Amino acid sequence: MGRLSLGDRSPGGIMSPAFSFQGLTLGYDRTPAVRDLRAEIAEGSLTAIVGPNGAGKSTLLKGVTGILKPLGGRVCFGSADRSGIGYLPQHSEIDRSFPISVVDLVAMGLWREIGPFGRVDGARRARVAETIAAVGLTGLEARPIATLSGGQMQRTLFARLLVQDAKVVLLDEPFAAVDSGTLVYLLKIIDRWHVERRTVLAVLHDHDTVRAHFPDTLMLARDLVAHGPTPEVLTAENQFRARQMCEACAETPHTCIRGAA
Numbered sequence: 092m093g094r095l096s097l098g099d100r101s102p103g104g105i106m107s108p109a110f111s112f113q114g115l116t117l118g119y120d121r122t123p124a125v126r127d128l129r130a131e132i133a134e135g136s137l138t139a140i141v142g143p144n145g146a147g148k149s150t151l152l153k154g155v156t157g158i159l160k161p162l163g164g165r166v167c168f169g170s171a172d173r174s175g176i177g178y179l180p181q182h183s184e185i186d187r188s189f190p191i192s193v194v195d196l197v198a199m200g201l202w203r204e205i206g207p208f209g210r211v212d213g214a215r216r217a218r219v220a221e222t223i224a225a226v227g228l229t230g231l232e233a234r235p236i237a238t239l240s241g242g243q244m245q246r247t248l249f250a251r252l253l254v255q256d257a258k259v260v261l262l263d264e265p266f267a268a269v270d271s272g273t274l275v276y277l278l279k280i281i282d283r284w285h286v287e288r289r290t291v292l293a294v295l296h297d298h299d300t301v302r303a304h305f306p307d308t309l310m311l312a313r314d315l316v317a318h319g320p321t322p323e324v325l326t327a328e329n330q331f332r333a334r335q336m337c338e339a340c341a342e343t344p345h346t347c348i349r350g351a352a
């Protein structure tokens with residue numbers, strides 16, 4: 092239960108955490124959705140967050156970004172800090188009716204660099220255009236995001252993360268509504284982030300994709316089920332236990348309210 096990930100090690104052999112969860116409890120209206128989580132995310136690690144529906148996966152990412160304040164415990168930043176986080180929210184949380192074009196949405200990745208009213212100079216405009224080309228969206232720059240397909244929208248959001256140049260990338264179900272071609276494309280971007288030693292956490296439901304591309308996995312069922320190398324975490328036994336834990340919570344929610352500050 093809850094073994095810490097070894098993740099990547101520095102040449103000197105000392106693990107450097109990007110951040111750690113120290114008794115972290117998160118929830119809504121004081122009802123915990125993630126309880127007393129203790130785990131360490133190594134700098135440069137590529138980690139899948141898995142678990143049944145309602146296990147607290149999206150809630151955990153919101154806790155890392157700071158959108159959701161802890162009910163108890165904390166997220167403790169080591170080599171990373173919140174200003175270096177890039178976040179791709181779940182599909183359903185993105186307002187596609189917002190009147191913004193592809194190029195302007197991608198340019199929002201510059202926000203931390205230039206501030207909300209900063210000028211996008213020629214060099215930065217070129218960087219945005221190159222990134223749009225790199226994700227295969229040349230020609231769609233002026234399109235309102237409301238008119239994009241699901242896969243085109245995900246490519247646009249990945250382009251924004253690329254422009255942001257984030258050291259920590261949080262992805263909530265990044266492959267929802269994408270076809271196999273776009274999936275391969277987006278996985279290549281994630282693999283590149285890993286080579287560049289960025290720290291990546293992704294909420295995923297497809298365990299085949301997790302096994303093939305994510306060296307580490309953190310399995311949640313509100314409580315931590317397991318965390319470590321993917322082959323050791325994604326076992327039938329852990330999956331069965333996670334389902335049982337979530338079902339127990341759904342059936343008797345009053346018994347699940349513990350650990351809040």
Ligand SMILES: Nc1ncnc2c1ncn2[C@@H]1O[C@H](COP(=O)(O)OP(=O)(O)OP(=O)(O)O)[C@@H](O)[C@H]1O
Nearest residue numbers: 119120124142143144145146147148149150151294
């Ligand atoms: N805004 C909210 N207000 C109240 N409860 C919420 C809110 N968001 C999530 N919850 C509850 O918190 C629990 C965890 O939800 P969360 O979305 O984190 O789960 P998840 O593991 O990401 O699920 P899924 O796989 O279905 O996306 C669920 O019981 C959910 O109903």
